[in-house]
Amino acid sequence: MTTWITICDTCKHEDWDAATGAQIDGEKLADLIEAANDGSVQTRRHSCLMGCDRACNVTIQAEGKLCYSLGNFDATPAAAQAIIDYAKLHQESTAGQVPYRSWPQEIKGHFVSRHPPLPVSK
Ligand code: FES
Numbered sequence: 523m524t525t526w527i528t529i530c531d532t533c534k535h536e537d538w539d540a541a542t543g544a545q546i547d548g549e550k551l552a553d554l555i556e557a558a559n560d561g562s563v564q565t566r567r568h569s570c571l572m573g574c575d576r577a578c579n580v581t582i583q584a585e586g587k588l589c590y591s592l593g594n595f596d597a598t599p600a601a602a603q604a605i606i607d608y609a610k611l612h613q614e615s616t617a618g619q620v621p622y623r624s625w626p627q628e629i630k631g632h633f634v635s636r637h638p639p640l641p642v643s644k
Pocket residue numbers: 530531532533534548569570571572573574577579
């Protein structure tokens with residue numbers, strides 16, 4: 523099952539200043555994640571994942587698997603690569619559980635919540 527990364531493209535760190543014309547932090551992280559993706563996983567952008575105080579935010583999701591919300595990322599190439607690398611491991615997993623020893627270093631400390639898959643409809 524394909525793993526999707528949803529990137530909040532409206533996240534702004536506290537020091538973001540519209541007056542400077544600087545790129546929005548979430549847009550910058552989305553650009554970096556999309557550039558780092560070799561096509562193994564899918565990405566999409568969404569405006570506000572309701573974790574604004576923890577910018578930047580992403581989710582890692584796949585049908586029938588444990589899904590995750592992550593936050594407090596800086597828009598850096600290292601963070602983007604770690605998000606991609608973790609999503610690939612999530613996709614390779616059976617149930618969405620990636621052993622901690624396999625986690626990319628840059629992903630540690632960013633997990634906010636875990637969402638169990640919905641029951642199969644009867
Ligand atoms: S603006 Fe990114 S979570 Fe609200």
